[in-house]
Amino acid sequence: MSRSKHFETEVIHAGYDSKDHLGSLSTPIFQTSTFTFDSAEQGERRFAGDEEGYIYSRLGNPTVKALEQRVAVLEGAEMGLAFGSGMAAVSAVLVALTKAGDHILCSQGLYGCTFGLLSMMKEKYAISSDFSLMETEEELKSKIQPNTTCIYIETPINPTMKLIDLELVSRVAKSYGIPVVVDNTFSSPYLQRPIEYGCDVVIHSATKYLCGHGDVIGGLVVGKEAFMKQVAVTTQKDIGGVMAPFDAWLLLRGLKTLPVRMERHCHNAMMMSERLNAHPIVKSVYYPGDVTHEDYALMVTQMKAGGGVLAFELEGTKEDAQKMMNALKMIKIAVSLGDAESLIQHPATMTHTVVPEQKRREMGITDQLIRLSVGLEAWEDIWQDLEQALSFIGSKTSKEIPIEK
Numbered sequence: 001m002s003r004s005k006h007f008e009t010e011v012i013h014a015g016y017d018s019k020d021h022l023g024s025l026s027t028p029i030f031q032t033s034t035f036t037f038d039s040a041e042q043g044e045r046r047f048a049g050d051e052e053g054y055i056y057s058r059l060g061n062p063t064v065k066a067l068e069q070r071v072a073v074l075e076g077a078e079m080g081l082a083f084g085s086g087m088a089a090v091s092a093v094l095v096a097l098t099k100a101g102d103h104i105l106c107s108q109g110l111y112g113c114t115f116g117l118l119s120m121m122k123e124k125y126a127i128s129s130d131f132s133l134m135e136t137e138e139e140l141k142s143k144i145q146p147n148t149t150c151i152y153i154e155t156p157i158n159p160t161m162k163l164i165d166l167e168l169v170s171r172v173a174k175s176y177g178i179p180v181v182v183d184n185t186f187s188s189p190y191l192q193r194p195i196e197y198g199c200d201v202v203i204h205s206a207t208k209y210l211c212g213h214g215d216v217i218g219g220l221v222v223g224k225e226a227f228m229k230q231v232a233v234t235t236q237k238d239i240g241g242v243m244a245p246f247d248a249w250l251l252l253r254g255l256k257t258l259p260v261r262m263e264r265h266c267h268n269a270m271m272m273s274e275r276l277n278a279h280p281i282v283k284s285v286y287y288p289g290d291v292t293h294e295d296y297a298l299m300v301t302q303m304k305a306g307g308g309v310l311a312f313e314l315e316g317t318k319e320d321a322q323k324m325m326n327a328l329k330m331i332k333i334a335v336s337l338g339d340a341e342s343l344i345q346h347p348a349t350m351t352h353t354v355v356p357e358q359k360r361r362e363m364g365i366t367d368q369l370i371r372l373s374v375g376l377e378a379w380e381d382i383w384q385d386l387e388q389a390l391s392f393i394g395s396k397t398s399k400e401i402p403i404e405k
């Protein structure tokens with residue numbers, strides 16, 4: 001599905017027409033498990049696929065379908081499918097693309113549970129996986145094996161915000177005929193649309209920016225119609241991790257404000273990045289919107305802005321990091337991201353505990369690294385909270401804090 005109007009308009013209108021629903025401005029919630037047939041013959045036609053129409057909500061539901069179509073339009077994909085969680089979406093795609101003996105090539109950092117899923121697939125189904133920096137064509141090619149059936153990437157990579165060049169990866173993958181799957185959770189389609197760079201499948205934990213309000217667990221997958229239909233009748237139907245109609249309704253509601261929310265998230269994150277960078281207790285800041293970030297140039301080519309998540313490393317120990325977090329008054333200690341509330345977490349002991357220590361080190365996740373999902377509050381208040389908490393772990397020197405731009 002391609003966009004016929006601007007992104008800011010499609011987040012509100014795509015996939016739904018009130019004329020089809022008695023003029024209801026808001027998408028009705030079809031809170032039903034099953035759909036009745038007019039006759040036994042109609043039931044037969046529906047099951048045979050000879051007639052369009054709903055059968056049973058695990059196979060399709062009108063509220064969920066409106067969301068699936070909207071996200072497909074926003075990502076510039078042919079078709080979308082919604083799942084009960086981001087991980088239900090990730091597992092449905094990975095299981096659909098692999099069989100015993102296959103190999104998955106991944107970006108250097110992965111969401112913790114995706115890493116866990118790959119370990120399980122290796123142990124139970126002999127589906128191996130490897131990591132690639134994906135910085136150069138040569139290195140990427142050297143990691144591709146004859147049995148590689150999927151390239152799986154996240155960009156920005158959580159939590160160090162390293163970027164992967166989507167165009168480079170999809171170009172190399174195409175020459176081998178390997179599909180590229182991108183977990184686009186951290187960017188949202190407002191900031192980055194991997195299909196425009198030749199990638200094949202895009203996954204979202206809708207729990208994060210798509211929802212934006214911290215009240216839904218959900219997942220989305222979009223891609224080409226042939227592949228998506230295959231997922232619909234195999235891993236989605238038979239493993240069954242589908243989305244509930246009410247959750248789809250909440251997501252349709254949240255999506256309407258995605259562009260305005262993302263603008264504020266990005267602006268606030270930029271403000272925090274600048275200030276953290278200048279703070280004497282902060283050793284390094286990882287934010288791709290910052291001109292000093294190693295992948296800033298790549299950010300400019302494939303993203304609209306640097307996003308709303310950043311990580312920073314303190315001078316000090318794990319205890320210092322925890323002390324700083326405990327001293328916060330407004331910012332909440334919680335995993336997840338993309339919500340109105342600013343959320344802070346400690347990757348080494350929270351989101352990335354499943355990753356073995358050695359691998360964590362390779363990924364740059366030290367014990368002093370803290371991840372911040374910058375919320376929609378006034379940036380001055382977010383900074384005030386961070387600054388007072390940072391003051392607990394050391395005395396301030398004369399390093400200058402930039403003033404408001």
Ligand SMILES: *Cc1c(COP(=O)(O)O)cnc(C)c1O
Pocket residue numbers: 085086087088090111113154158183185186205206207208217218219
């Ligand atoms: C949260 C997250 C997931 C998992 O999504 P759930 O909705 O929690 O199942 C997958 N990938 C990324 C990048 C995430 O941030």
